[in-house]
């Protein structure tokens with residue numbers, strides 16, 4: 476059974492992910508993340524709650540490896556974990572930041588799938604052919620490209636893991652952000 480506390484924590488964590496997705500490349504994304512009321516949040520299933528726990532553990536383990544010098548302890552509140560992770564890796568290099576962002580975004584995709592929101596997959600492009608409208612394939616737990624000409628080298632259907640989609644998503648947003656910066660300033664550094 477879900478407790479009110481776990482529902483609230485999971486809802487808040489999901490919201491932090493939403494917030495992150497809206498600002499996927501921001502180094503200061505976690506700072507000042509808004510706190511949401513949980514009134515409009517659908518109850519989460521057991522798998523989704525287990526996934527929240529696993530996500531927190533993954534972020535903790537990631538930080539132990541990537542940022543062992545972090546003095547600030549892991550927050551007890553699950554909803555504050557992404558904020559903590561982002562705040563304590565602000566000065567990391569681009570490659571490390573990209574890895575971190577891809578993990579968080581992949582966790583978001585996993586959360587969406589577990590709560591029945593498979594439509595989120597359709598918004599992504601195939602990392603190979605660029606076709607928009609990937610399809611979620613439950614038996615394989617992968618996103619399927621709908622372009623019939625897009626095949627693997629051995630002629631099979633092209634399918635992508637959520638981790639691969641997340642990496643592609645973060646890279647694409649980074650390019651967009653870089654282009655926007657250039658266009659905005661009119662000056663390349």
Ligand SMILES: [Zn+2]
Pocket residue numbers: 601602603604605606620621622625633
């Ligand atoms: Zn494709």
